[in-house]
Amino acid sequence: MTPAADIPLKEPTISAAAGDAEQFERARIDASTRVPVLMFYASAMVWLLIGTLLAGFVSFKLHSPDWFSDVSFLTWGRLRPVHMNVMVYGWASMVAMGTAIWLMARLCRTTLRHPLIIVTGIWFWNIGVVIGVIGILMGYSTGYDWLEFPPYAAVVLFVAYALIISWAVLMFRFRRGDQIYITQWYLLAAFLWFPWLYAAAQAMLFVVPVQGVMQAAVGWWFANNLLFLWLGAIALGTAYYMIPKVIGRPVYSYHLATIGFWTYALFSSWTGMQRLVDGPFPAWMITASIAATILTIIPVATVGLNHHMTMQGYFPVMRYSPTLRFTVFGAMSYTVFSVVGILISLRSTARYLHFTEASIAYSHMGLYAFFTMIMFGSMYYIVPRLVGREWRYATLIKLHFWASAYGVGLMSLMLLVGGLTQGADQNDTSMTFIESVASVLPYVRGRTVAALLLTVSHFIFAFHFGLMLFGLGRTSTVPTFLNPVEAEGSEEHL
Amino acid sequence: MKGLVPLFIGLFGTFAFSWLGLTVIPNWQIGALNPQTDEEGTDAYPTPKSGMADRGRQIYAANGCIYCHSQQIRPDYDSADIDRVRDAGPSPGPKWAERRSAPRDYIFDRPVVLGQERMGPDVANIGKAAPTEEEKPAASPAANVAATSPAPAQSPPPNASAPKPGTSGPPPAAPATSPAPPAGSPPAPPAAAANPSPAASASPNPTGLPPAYSEAWHHRHLYSPRSMSPDNRDSTMPAYKFLYEKHPISGERSADAVQLEGRDAPPPGWEIVPTYEAKCLVAYLMSLDQSHPLKEVKTAPGGAGPPAGSPPAAPAGSLAPAPPKK
């Protein structure tokens, strides 16, 4: 295996003028996206902190329930949906849109004109989330997972989205170059699918409600598709940009990318019923979702192989680049998350894992280990280009990474093992039900420890991001490496 | 990929495929179910819930009960849901269910609250677990004997509605041993005049644990989950104290005051009463009963036979076409 430093990374040289023109163009694009993207990130960070504090509270109250029980808006049953929705709509959607706007601008090679439209959209989105949160706390939660916002909050979110999406589409309309890169497929797909998804769910649940259990089917079709077709698609698209960009090599195979994309679109969207295994539904619906979950091996293997072969020989770069480290962690988590998904969906294992904390583990592996880590990576790449400074403290980045990695790893482990224990006890009729609860409580306490780790991690990152936002980053021509660069000249390829 | 048109067609197509397949087509299959009735057009199941119970469902959803309690019974080949016995109550206690849940059980539920997790037991049949009047322990001999109420599954809780005047329609059956009720009216909830305690449907004594899964039990459970017995200290259910009010006892103790003891009990001279929302929530819980047999679902063998007159045959085969007796 030739050492990384020996593999020539510099592309065939282009003329200085062409190189300068490219860089000049990128600078202009970055400058045009600065305000909207930074606003997305700032809003997202605030929601992340709020959501993380709520997460700690919710986790703690699950095993020690007697805090604040006389206050209606602090009851666990309302804080939990607030946490979920703040994380999904406040943090995840906003950071996704921020990154997507920047990526779209870069890849379409157009500047973002009239950024105030997007800024207005951001304000509306924030207002929508606030209205939704207040609605839930006041006792108007709708009762559907990830759709707990009262419908009037959804209207505001739609208005916001219309403003934002129209600009993304405009940039695409005026793109330069004839190739549509992989990332753009994913981003376009996500932008197109999300409004359809959200509108269909709102219509079929609140406007012209479907009858009976179909409401649950629609609800989980929506929730799973939100994770896969909105957040997951943007995360995968981001990974397809960041990995080859940071290491300077092309993506391994176009064919793999195509197959991966289309099978992802086809199969991930059918997995909704995996959360309702053995529920009161015609068996074919549940089986179709389980079969689709099995078939998601195809996109997982494909995308995983593509990234792996792209990275072949460049894994050592992860020592230095925060972007690469976070992104590769996220991409690998995608594989693990999907395998866990298959395991909890099969009827024979769902017997023991359904109705337990294991489904929480699954949700968090998808939302955090996969999506959020990739988004962190993208923020580490994009923010310096928008503020003209480098990240100030490598130590903080390392702390952020390890606290997040251990936090989500501990959480997933605790909840999967705890869920298995809980499920085994639930299925053992010689034990009382309360014993199954008692058996999972130690793992839930372990999860609170993980929540503490994640809280520390997010506050560190928020502080660091705040420094960047207020122009207090490092002024430097060299990026912030996570570890001192050893080999002579190797900083060239970073 | 160069072509924008194939890309968009593909995006539309894959999404439409899942939307049609997982929502539209199943909606066509199970989205317009009617309640099941027998041939006479009676014995409809399910029926829409009373106003209080419906409001109770909204409260159930809005307060996040769904994140710990499920309301779906899985089949016996994939779970132990049906055979699991409820923790509280007499031993052997009531089972969780007679049969698995079916789509038809939920046609009047909006929102449908199937639930995703079980940090608390499944409640699909918790209304059925409520004790019948005969099973309630009587504080005084005359207390509960004459007081009868219709089966919990079919009626709103006795607190919430007055019994119908007995001038039309068949009044509910009274056990043959009851003393003659006042002329012209069916038995009223505060039973015979001989009953000294204020309310018969709540347990007659103001402290001590109410009968398992009765209304009073639910109120106490909501107010102070960890005070239930058998030992419920491992329960992590939040205490819904904000659904209850504390006010001084004026004259007599209220009929629906929550029975509490120990540290939860209010100071002397005070009582805890449920708010209207708490009553709605408990009305909803008392109405949860999926034990009615459905044609499309196999009832567990050895479970209670279907009520007479409903379509699935009773195990004894009493509906076998017998030769006419003459």
Add this chain to the structure above:
Amino acid sequence: MNDQTPNPTSLTRQGMDYGETSDVQEVHAAIQREKREPRVGLEPLSIWLIAVYGIAIFTGGAYLGRYSGNFSGDGLDPLGGPPPAKKGGGPQGQQQQAELSPRDRGKKIFAANCQTCHQANGLGVPGQYPPLAGSEFTTGGSKRPAMIVLKGLQGPVTVKGQKFGSAVMQPWDKTLADQKIADVLTYERSEWGNSASPVTAEQIAALRKELANHPDSYTEPDVLAVPENAELPGGAPAGAAPSKPGEAAKPGGSPPPSPPKS
């Protein structure tokens, strides 16, 4: 770390520009050192990957085929064939209407409508609901019980020597069809030790017409006005002419019990 402290004199504040330096190279250092935008390679698919695809498709497809419970809306059981209610097999098959005798149908109607008061054992509730077992009203001529079922009964009544007076029996003419009333009467008249003639739908239909102008609810005197052994006309295959309202029973005695329909 390759840290470089910025030259303080080159820091000029420019509003929202985050204090960019005038040194273009420095400002765009991040962009300068960037690689080109990502490109895609064209490596071919590995055969092993195609094998993985094949296994996944096979497993998923097999699972879908095996466990889909016939793709029907009723199929809740993944291994199930067509749902049982649609086939005649098993206990559910006995619900077929045509296979039940009038007595059996009547029993079901009784259970759904009458049992709450008159009790499943036909003994009623003392003081409240009269018994049907051994009751002279039930087992005598068919006209009296048919009148009571059609139009209801209120006020005090004495059955088998006991007084009843508190409850009211509702009229069933609007709720139950002729066949159902006939079946339930047939059942009552042959159950609990009773043995009286069955009643047919035609008899009830005729009585219904006869009583069409009668206001609801009889009282005991009304019923007692009808002779005890008054049978409804039409019990024999050839029906006699309907009598006028309130008149005494037909001459000609009771027709012989007609064979039960099946």
